[in-house]
Amino acid sequence: MIECNNLTHYYGRKLVYENLNFHVREGSILGLLGKNGTGKTTTINILNGFLQPRNGECLIFGENTQHLSPQTKAKIGFLIEGHIQYSFMNIRQIEKFYSGFYPNWKPAPFWELMSKLNVTPMQKISTMSCGQRSQVALGLILAQDPDLLILDDFSMGLDPGYRRLFIDYLREYAKAENKTIFTTSHIIQDMERLIDDMLVLDFNGVLAQTSVNEFMGSFKRFDFVLENDKADLKKASFVVNLDKVKNKVELYTYSSESIVKKYLDDNNIKVSNFAQVKMELEDAFIGLTGKY
Amino acid sequence: MMWKSIVYKEWLKIRWFFVGYTLLGILGIGYLFLTVKHSFAFNGGKNTWNIVLFLGHQFFSPLKYVPLAGGLTIAIAQYFPETVNKRIKLTFHLPLGENKILLMMHAFGSISLLLSFLIFFGLFTGFSLIYFPVQMVADSLISIFPWFLAGFSAYFLVALIVLEPAWKFRLFYSLVGGFFLTIYYTSAVTAAYGPANTGLFVLTAFLSIALLFSAHRFRKGEM
Amino acid sequence: MEKISRYLLVFIAILTLAVILPKLYWMAFEKPVRKPFILYSCINDDFMIHRISEKTWEDTKGNPYTREEYEQKLPMMFLKQLLSSGTMPDSIKGIALDMRDITGAKSFFRLKVNEIDAPAPALYPLFESQSGRAMLDLPDDFFRITWRIDFIDAATNKVLEEKSQMFSGALYQKGFSFPAKKISGLATPRKSIDEGYLIMDSKDQLFHLKMIKGFPYVKKIDVPEDLKFRHISCVDFKNKDFYAYLFSDKNEIYILTQDDYKLIKWPIDGFEASNCDLKIWGDLFNYTVIIEAEDHIKTIALSPDYQVVNTYTENWKLKEEQTEGKIFASLFPAQVSMTSDNSKFIRFYFSLSKRLNWIFFNLLLFAIHFIWLYRRKAKFRNHLADLGMVAVCGIFGFIAIHFFQNKFFE
Numbered sequence: 001m002i003e004c005n006n007l008t009h010y011y012g013r014k015l016v017y018e019n020l021n022f023h024v025r026e027g028s029i030l031g032l033l034g035k036n037g038t039g040k041t042t043t044i045n046i047l048n049g050f051l052q053p054r055n056g057e058c059l060i061f062g063e064n065t066q067h068l069s070p071q072t073k074a075k076i077g078f079l080i081e082g083h084i085q086y087s088f089m090n091i092r093q094i095e096k097f098y099s100g101f102y103p104n105w106k107p108a109p110f111w112e113l114m115s116k117l118n119v120t121p122m123q124k125i126s127t128m129s130c131g132q133r134s135q136v137a138l139g140l141i142l143a144q145d146p147d148l149l150i151l152d153d154f155s156m157g158l159d160p161g162y163r164r165l166f167i168d169y170l171r172e173y174a175k176a177e178n179k180t181i182f183t184t185s186h187i188i189q190d191m192e193r194l195i196d197d198m199l200v201l202d203f204n205g206v207l208a209q210t211s212v213n214e215f216m217g218s219f220k221r222f223d224f225v226l227e228n229d230k231a232d233l234k235k236a237s238f239v240v241n242l243d244k245v246k247n248k249v250e251l252y253t254y255s256s257e258s259i260v261k262k263y264l265d266d267n268n269i270k271v272s273n274f275a276q277v278k279m280e281l282e283d284a285f286i287g288l289t290g291k292y
Numbered sequence: 293m294m295w296k297s298i299v300y301k302e303w304l305k306i307r308w309f310f311v312g313y314t315l316l317g318i319l320g321i322g323y324l325f326l327t328v329k330h331s332f333a334f335n336g337g338k339n340t341w342n343i344v345l346f347l348g349h350q351f352f353s354p355l356k357y358v359p360l361a362g363g364l365t366i367a368i369a370q371y372f373p374e375t376v377n378k379r380i381k382l383t384f385h386l387p388l389g390e391n392k393i394l395l396m397m398h399a400f401g402s403i404s405l406l407l408s409f410l411i412f413f414g415l416f417t418g419f420s421l422i423y424f425p426v427q428m429v430a431d432s433l434i435s436i437f438p439w440f441l442a443g444f445s446a447y448f449l450v451a452l453i454v455l456e457p458a459w460k461f462r463l464f465y466s467l468v469g470g471f472f473l474t475i476y477y478t479s480a481v482t483a484a485y486g487p488a489n490t491g492l493f494v495l496t497a498f499l500s501i502a503l504l505f506s507a508h509r510f511r512k513g514e515m
Numbered sequence: 516m517e518k519i520s521r522y523l524l525v526f527i528a529i530l531t532l533a534v535i536l537p538k539l540y541w542m543a544f545e546k547p548v549r550k551p552f553i554l555y556s557c558i559n560d561d562f563m564i565h566r567i568s569e570k571t572w573e574d575t576k577g578n579p580y581t582r583e584e585y586e587q588k589l590p591m592m593f594l595k596q597l598l599s600s601g602t603m604p605d606s607i608k609g610i611a612l613d614m615r616d617i618t619g620a621k622s623f624f625r626l627k628v629n630e631i632d633a634p635a636p637a638l639y640p641l642f643e644s645q646s647g648r649a650m651l652d653l654p655d656d657f658f659r660i661t662w663r664i665d666f667i668d669a670a671t672n673k674v675l676e677e678k679s680q681m682f683s684g685a686l687y688q689k690g691f692s693f694p695a696k697k698i699s700g701l702a703t704p705r706k707s708i709d710e711g712y713l714i715m716d717s718k719d720q721l722f723h724l725k726m727i728k729g730f731p732y733v734k735k736i737d738v739p740e741d742l743k744f745r746h747i748s749c750v751d752f753k754n755k756d757f758y759a760y761l762f763s764d765k766n767e768i769y770i771l772t773q774d775d776y777k778l779i780k781w782p783i784d785g786f787e788a789s790n791c792d793l794k795i796w797g798d799l800f801n802y803t804v805i806i807e808a809e810d811h812i813k814t815i816a817l818s819p820d821y822q823v824v825n826t827y828t829e830n831w832k833l834k835e836e837q838t839e840g841k842i843f844a845s846l847f848p849a850q851v852s853m854t855s856d857n858s859k860f861i862r863f864y865f866s867l868s869k870r871l872n873w874i875f876f877n878l879l880l881f882a883i884h885f886i887w888l889y890r891r892k893a894k895f896r897n898h899l900a901d902l903g904m905v906a907v908c909g910i911f912g913f914i915a916i917h918f919f920q921n922k923f924f925e
Contacts, residue, residue: 495530509923
């Protein structure tokens with residue numbers, strides 16, 4: 001459904017990424033994760049046709065995102081960062097406005113969501129809170145009923161309650177109707193509840209591209225205490241990331257426990273309190289990308 | 293069918309500005325002719341005609357910047373809300389060609405402006421014909437025509453400038469646009485603009501698609 | 516379509532810059548031309564030249580004069596001054612000077628070049644030429660000549676049918692071919708007497724129209740077949756020798772004598788109506804015709820029977836020939852202006868620089884842009900039009916294509 005090939009982009013002379021390749025299968029929910037400045041916004045902008053990459057292309061439904069046909073655009077639902085909408089309209093007006101563009105417009109889910117909010121139909125969007133606006137945005141997407149949803153940071157500015165509501169609604173909707181979602185967010189816990197697949201960017205390019213289950217199954221954290229706090233483990237090939245404070249170590253790796261232990265023995269590194277620590281996606285993400 | 297939604301959105305944005313501006317303009321024209329009526333009553337018809345014909349009195353001069361104000365007002369009312377938080381991204385996402393949408397929005401704004409201008413033009417001509425013979429009215433229409441063209445140009449230029457993503461280029465466009473508008477306002481005797489009006493009309497028409505340029509830059513990711 | 520949008524913007528930018536940059540340049544660097552003030556001396560039989568800004572007075576041979584000496588040579592002009600200083604002569608050239616003769620013979624006429632190519636008034640007032648009153652009154656109605664002559668009452672904006680029909684009939688009877696091409700006259704009540712209007716009809720025939728005691732006076736004036744007038748200026752001189760100065764489209768100057776309507780050609784050459792200002796001083800002894808062009812002033816003194824007695828010409832450099840003009844031509848290929856000194860109409864006046872020095876500057880800008888493109892590794896094929904515009908339009912093109920960039924169009 002989405003296919004990006006050899007994406008390369010610079011900001012001025014600064015390289016964002018080079019030869020980025022990924023695809024999103026139909027019916028899957030892909031989360032784009034990465035620290036600030038790793039190119040998440042760039043990717044979203046390219047997907048939405050708001051940025052021309054220096055090299056490479058993105059295809060949605062087989063069409064280049066720089067020139068999407070109207071028919072294809074009708075099948076894509078779009079959420080702007082911050083749930084930006086035309087705030088000079090009120091709820092009734094905005095529903096009326098968008099309904100004119102989509103022949104398969106379904107007003108029911110929109111109004112259902114609106115009834116849960118404490119708002120009148122005549123209330124201007126500019127007077128609503130961030131959370132209420134996110135509901136409006138969600139309702140509009142549900143009413144449009146697109147095959148593909150592209151959400152840019154759906155959790156920004158939302159209270160935990162609204163975030164939870166958003167995610168639950170979205171996931172249920174997507175799975176029930178076999179929708180495809182491409183999303184980014186800062187809040188990894190939210191992503192964990194929502195996504196099937198993940199694409200992790202860092203400053204050098206793709207760090208991981210896999211399903212969440214696979215990742216959580218293979219990416220491990222081992223904590224232990226070094227006897228000799230000068231011992232250097234960084235050279236070990238299996239080390240993805242290492243966090244060392246005095247002699248307490250957090251080791252992140254894809255390798256098995258036995259390989260790690262074997263390395264420690266081979267290099268005569270004595271440790272104590274060795275344990276594998278169970279991680280949530282957020283811990284794993286930080287472990288993968290580092291704290292800095 | 294989709295154009296109806298677009299018209300709906302644009303109307304929501306400009307309706308109060310449009311109504312307010314048109315009413316103010318009508319009041320302005322009414323005031324203008326009150327001054328003419330006063331001159332006829334206090335100076336006499338022949339003296340009023342005399343200063344208009346031979347002493348360079350341009351009784352219509354209060355209208356000078358009225359169309360320009362309209363162009364600026366409608367353009368800002370229409371396009372400024374699109375650039376706050378880059379809301380225009382929403383418009384570009386709609387299932388229509390991007391240029392098509394822009395031109396529809398632009399056409400709506402232009403037609404609204406045209407409607408206001410036709411009302412002013414019509415009222416002005418009607419009132420003038422009460423006080424002046426058709427030749428004098430024709431000469432004054434020749435003089436005010438470039439001011440109406442300037443109103444359209446201002447509308448087109450503000451759309452171009454507001455949609456431009458980079459501040460540096462907004463400044464450049466503003467400089468060029470500002471100086472360009474002075475071409476419509478060269479100080480001149482009544483009916484002097486006659487030979488230039490056709491050329492000015494063509495130039496104004498050229499500007500009608502200017503906004504596509506900055507919108508294109510926006511969509512290519514210019515910062 | 517975005518490409519077209521860009522090219523149209525670039526075009527408008529080039530046009531705007533071609534208007535603004537030269538204008539700013541001249542505003543900063545143009546030097547005023549110090550035209551001398553020249554009169555003909557009936558005492559010297561020579562022209563007296565007053566250079567106003569240098570505060571000098573001299574004759575054509577360069578002999579200096581003090582201000583008083585200068586005024587002594589021009590008694591007709593400085594009558595009041597000489598009378599009050601007691602230096603007014605009693606006679607000149609054997610002719611005894613009578614104050615009334617002197618003041619009665621004085622006349623001044625001025626035609627600025629932009630008065631000819633200018634919008635014409637829509638209507639004219641036809642004064643009652645024999646009202647019996649000392650001062651003229653503005654009439655209550657104004658006339659226009661379309662398919663007939665209409666008199667429209669100003670207070671009511673209504674056509675006066677009877678009067679219109681009466682005058683239309685009078686014109687028609689004299690062979691007037693409607694509509695009028697040109698109506699010339701003095702439309703102001705501030706004149707000593709009303710002599711109506713000289714009107715050219717659609718067949719270039721010339722008529723004299725007056726209103727006498729409310730009734731039309733129309734006279735068809737005999738004009739030779741091949742004589743066409745470009746402009747007619749009616750005059751109100753005390754001496755009442757002629758009704759008007761007439762300017763033919765061959766740049767000849769005629770006068771139309773009063774009462775017998777004879778067209779007399781003045782032996783003036785060197786006058787070009789399209790770019791010269793004209794001043795004509797008349798006095799008891801001479802007519803002095805002063806032709807002011809962009810780069811010279813030519814004065815011709817005529818005797819009272821219109822024969823040339825003396826001429827004098829002074830030249831100076833056009834502003835294009837001065838240093839500022841040369842620098843201008845090195846920077847700008849052309850200038851566009853909405854106004855012209857030679858017309859009151861607003862047009863797009865385009866003037867190419869007289870020298871071609873700007874070509875070097877254009878090539879320099881071309882090279883700069885070329886290097887700029889090269890540094891950015893641009894595909895030159897996409898920038899040919901831009902490079903062409905820099906080459907042809909120079910600084911205007913260069914600025915325009917950088918303000919409205921050719922980015923994202925590959």
